[in-house]
Amino acid sequence: RIMRPDDANIAGNVHGGTILKMIEEAGAIISTRHCNSQAGEPCVAALARVERTDFLSPMCIGEVANVSAEITYTSRHSVEVQVNVMSENILTGAKRVTNKATLWYVPLSLKNVNKVLEVPPIQYARKEQEEEGKKRYEEQKLDRLETKQRNGDVILPVINPEPHTVGYSQSSLIHLVGPSDCTLLGFVHGGVTMKLMDEVAGIVAARHCKTNIVTASVDAINFHEKIKKGCVITVSGRMTFTSNKSMEIEVFVDADPFVDEPRERYRAVSAFFTYVSLSKEGKPLPVPQLLTETEDEKRRFEEGKGRYLQTKAKRQAQMQQAAQQ
């Protein structure tokens, strides 16, 4: 679809969250269709995880986004979907790949939302495809378990913070979950959640460096718990790390089932977003260094640095491999 003014920031760059939402919608459609392709209980595919996603180049207002999706692996209870986003300037005809994302879905019964159904197996062209898929499946399963454990943290407010400290840029928003945010099952679309997360992360980044910022990448996101219609969700973000030209922001989503439900507030999702600051000509600008004050902030900064160096090393290895081929 055509990118509109409301999909973008004031510099005309489309929000990463808008793109994440389109990706998730395509993934949800193809996996729901697949899971209903055999006679049996009708079901809706629910997003369980999005693998790390890079935003290769910013999309602009007036461009057309082409989203294509393909199922690349099925386990007994989950579906792996590969989604590609191409941006097309319909005036010049120029096209470029802007995103590649991998998503995992789980089919939930339409009659009983707590029942996970079986997924019809797909046919693989080559034996290795199935094996590689299985390996990816095992890896993400492990990672999901790990993240679940580190999820206890809350963001505490700071009074009169200094510029460039963590407290200065941290932000949170609340959103009342309406009918348009939800699937047929009455649970929030994963894409809606990701859009709000990107919105908060973008505000944290802009508050820190006070320039035009764009999403560069999103860490793997695990959806631990479903969020129901009528909940209030609180999306909070704080900066964890800055390199010379990038900022890492941690985002939490907490759900508050406050009407007619005895349940306490719970952590539904968390993830790391990476942002870069762009000049008016679209070139990356230097980012002010994050000032860490508490022990926890220093520890998170080091952890963020670790993730940053790991990603950098991985990317260089890929580039060398590509150069050798």
Next chain:
Amino acid sequence: RIMRPDDANIAGNVHGGTILKMIEEAGAIISTRHCNSQAGEPCVAALARVERTDFLSPMCIGEVANVSAEITYTSRHSVEVQVNVMSENILTGAKRVTNKATLWYVPLSLKNVNKVLEVPPIQYARKEQEEEGKKRYEEQKLDRLETKQRNGDVILPVINPEPHTVGYSQSSLIHLVGPSDCTLLGFVHGGVTMKLMDEVAGIVAARHCKTNIVTASVDAINFHEKIKKGCVITVSGRMTFTSNKSMEIEVFVDADPFVDEPRERYRAVSAFFTYVSLSKEGKPLPVPQLLTETEDEKRRFEEGKGRYLQTKAKRQAQMQQAAQQ
């Protein structure tokens, strides 16, 4: 209501689809109100057909759209509504008619959606009004039957198409039907469908001529089948004909009731949109000729040419008539 940036393309011209959606909402309100004006089963008016609509002059961001609707004919089971759209520049006070549209609605029972109810008759000021209405009613009925038969076609993707061929500009989008797209009966508003159709047609036109384009007219649209909440709809468009200064695009809407329904994908709507290309000063530009390759494409081009010449002849006859009065 005031036209906002999101209602318009990057040149500031309001999308034809936004206007079609407002027209349909006005039509749905007045005909639902009329059909419930006598004691009896409560019902909701569903759009059955929109007559050919011309976009007389483009509307711009910041202008106010005034929409007025009037019931002009009732048959036993259908209502004809005439809708006029005026665009008003509230800064200068200038007003102009931008659209006149005729829509046909059918009352469906709120309790049983497959039951068509009876329409309370209206009073005619003059006997001839009723007779003219009846003639229009018979004509559209015939036309609806005809269109139903030609509806089997699909749009196949083309690899590496040449510029200005049909394959080069053809486009499609998918949309998951959400609650806000639907009436009280849980079926998609006709106006929502038309807005998506105009969006796809606009992308096809822009891909073909790579300039700023605006909707000039929409052929009669028949709504053969209802589309339910939770469906995925695929809207596809391909260019069928070009004159020196206009492009005709055929648009199909297919619905996929993929959850909870054993039903196959079906064709719900189809229509022809005509676009013109505008310079920065708002003047019509020449359009590159469409290159037809297959037998089917050549046949459709000739059929499009037929429709184009017929419309042109009709318009000239009207102008002569107006000149003689």
Next chain:
Amino acid sequence: RIMRPDDANIAGNVHGGTILKMIEEAGAIISTRHCNSQAGEPCVAALARVERTDFLSPMCIGEVANVSAEITYTSRHSVEVQVNVMSENILTGAKRVTNKATLWYVPLSLKNVNKVLEVPPIQYARKEQEEEGKKRYEEQKLDRLETKQRNGDVILPVINPEPHTVGYSQSSLIHLVGPSDCTLLGFVHGGVTMKLMDEVAGIVAARHCKTNIVTASVDAINFHEKIKKGCVITVSGRMTFTSNKSMEIEVFVDADPFVDEPRERYRAVSAFFTYVSLSKEGKPLPVPQLLTETEDEKRRFEEGKGRYLQTKAKRQAQMQQAAQQ
């Protein structure tokens, strides 16, 4: 227009904020049109103040809102607009008045946004109308000055608050101002701000009493400062007072012109919203009493009680007057 699921809470009651937004759009159109009705500099009317507004009866999904507006007084630099909202059930034909609101607008030059232009005078049917209007004008002018002074307060976060305390239900959201939120001058529509304020107030009310809640009334709202496109706005709400069956919530709007602007965060708007809690049958429910802890909270509770008793006395006087006529 027809009320959609997205306009309402899960019980089907249309949000007060949706209605305030429609009211403001109607007011902005009629006053902009009036201020441009004489030759002179083109201008856009900006909302300066909304008088106290009562929500007489809740509107529901599927109903049609009819909004009508009339200019009732003009001073040299401001316009008073009276807006009435009728809700119509198009299935039964039943209509009822849901809102009456009075708004004040000021014409700002399209060329120089800091220049307030002169308003063309209107004709009054009777001499007394002009005098009564002048009285209302003087009263609101005084009230605007007063509110400006009390505007220094901020909402501080509370760690682990007890249920029914002020800290327990207080909430805030952030919103990045996009192009569709703005007028031709690039400033946020008053109606957009009021919708966000109602959203936060509604979340505060629901957190306090954990039931279905609806807006009962909104105190006079003064718009002290314009908010520009690209700002981040923080909307915060805290409960100030509860009676047996109503809750008063104070809402602040702060603007953060954080990109490309040297300016500090500033208070743009503040107001009091009153909510009631409704049972499934639509009957008012008792509200848990607000627990005040600090001196400030106790003072605000007493001030809220003062406003509550004053409004109650005024309403009783009006009813007696009406009974005598």
